[in-house]
Amino acid sequence: MKRILLIVLISVGLLEAVAQPVQVGLYQDNLVKAAVVYCSAGSYQLVMDGNIVSRLEEGGILYLTLEESKLKVLDADRDFGHCQQLELRGLSLESIFRIRPIQPELESRLYDDDLVVSASDRFLTLVNRVDFDKYLAGVVETEAGDNAEKEFYKAQSILCRTYAMKQLDRHDSEGFSLCDGTHCQAYKGKSVSNPVILEAILETTGMVVADYNFKLITAVYHSNSGGQTERASNAWLTDVDYLQSVVDPYSLHQTNAKWSDTISFKEWKAYLINNGMKSVSRIPDEIIYVEQMRRKKYFILDKDSIRMTKIREDWGFRSSFFDMFPEGDSILIWGKGHGHGIGMSQQGAMKMARDGYSYQDILQFYFYEIRLMDYRDLPASSLSQAKLEF
Numbered sequence: 107m108k109r110i111l112l113i114v115l116i117s118v119g120l121l122e123a124v125a126q127p128v129q130v131g132l133y134q135d136n137l138v139k140a141a142v143v144y145c146s147a148g149s150y151q152l153v154m155d156g157n158i159v160s161r162l163e164e165g166g167i168l169y170l171t172l173e174e175s176k177l178k179v180l181d182a183d184r185d186f187g188h189c190q191q192l193e194l195r196g197l198s199l200e201s202i203f204r205i206r207p208i209q210p211e212l213e214s215r216l217y218d219d220d221l222v223v224s225a226s227d228r229f230l231t232l233v234n235r236v237d238f239d240k241y242l243a244g245v246v247e248t249e250a251g252d253n254a255e256k257e258f259y260k261a262q263s264i265l266c267r268t269y270a271m272k273q274l275d276r277h278d279s280e281g282f283s284l285c286d287g288t289h290c291q292a293y294k295g296k297s298v299s300n301p302v303i304l305e306a307i308l309e310t311t312g313m314v315v316a317d318y319n320f321k322l323i324t325a326v327y328h329s330n331s332g333g334q335t336e337r338a339s340n341a342w343l344t345d346v347d348y349l350q351s352v353v354d355p356y357s358l359h360q361t362n363a364k365w366s367d368t369i370s371f372k373e374w375k376a377y378l379i380n381n382g383m384k385s386v387s388r389i390p391d392e393i394i395y396v397e398q399m400r401r402k403k404y405f406i407l408d409k410d411s412i413r414m415t416k417i418r419e420d421w422g423f424r425s426s427f428f429d430m431f432p433e434g435d436s437i438l439i440w441g442k443g444h445g446h447g448i449g450m451s452q453q454g455a456m457k458m459a460r461d462g463y464s465y466q467d468i469l470q471f472y473f474y475e476i477r478l479m480d481y482r483d484l485p486a487s488s489l490s491q492a493k494l495e496f
């Protein structure tokens with residue numbers, strides 16, 4: 107396929123970075139009924155149902171409990187009574203809080219900016235109202251770790267920003283924009299371990315990946331492609347122009363480039379029959395093994411087929427890119443890569459950054475016919491779903 111790469115680079119300096127809050131639902135896999143909040147830096151205004159009632163200074167602590175569908179609020183020496191919604195509004199540029207759910211007991215996490223807690227019948231909705239770039243720093247650290255080059259972090263930041271901006275209406279009915287699980291993008295709080303992550307985000311602030319029609323792309327990434335990325339239509343039902351298969355030497359020899367597994371020959375044969383491969387019982391055993399020099403969409407026997415992604419899912423393999431070899435009564439699986447294989451390989455991108463490639467080079471390598479541009483230059487129709495405060 108002909109690769110046309112039109113890159114529109116809008117230089118956005120650090121000073122032009124604008125504060126854009128995004129609302130992120132926290133601890134979304136649990137129904138939190140009580141939590142302790144600590145002010146770790148700066149100070150906060152306490153607002154109960156719209157009324158300013160107090161301040162929480164650095165070192166201060168608040169106890170929040172759900173009681174008969176209302177939120178009970180206490181600090182170290184005062185009982186503030188009950189409300190429906192509590193806001194902790196940061197009063198300084200750097201306001202940081204720590205929250206620890208105590209019912210159920212969950213790990214404590216550190217967050218930038220504001221906290222909004224709402225009471226309902228069965229649980230508290232915890233929302234971090236946070237500057238979009240600070241949110242992205244937390245996402246990038248959670249999704250990509252803290253030990254990579256800045257150019258890799260820039261590429262990852264642009265993908266995380268694009269992915270988030272495309273999903274901003276996902277949780278409208280729940281009172282926030284994005285959740286903190288893998289459903290949106292994993293976000294375990296403030297980025298703390300590598301200042302280069304936030305630098306990479308600020309140096310690319312506002313930048314997103316659009317397709318040739320100026321629409322935000324589905325900015326997918328995975329751990330390691332195993333040497334060839336997956337075409338979107340091999341895994342999904344529809345083809346996507348910018349998600350084609352790329353031969354990816356950068357992912358080879360990285361930690362998640364290979365995996366192996368063993369399964370029983372008898373169970374494999376039974377699996378094929380159960381999935382409609384009727385010819386299995388009349389063809390020689392030697393040919394019922396998967397072989398993939400290049401990624402295949404289907405495993406085909408005679409006139410029957412099974413999607414490789416289905417085999418991966420059913421057997422819990424790390425990728426759908428693997429070969430099988432007979433070994434006694436078992437089958438040895440030699441697999442390549444880790445994850446769905448679509449879009450950017452994170453370990454391949456990290457290698458490219460170590461080899462001196464720029465974030466533009468990295469994104470152009472993994473995606474076809476893309477435009478790197480500032481979201482503020484996208485046509486309004488492309489941003490209809492976005493709920494940032496522009």
Ligand SMILES: [Zn+2]
Pocket residue numbers: 276277284285286287288289290291
């Ligand atoms: Zn979500």
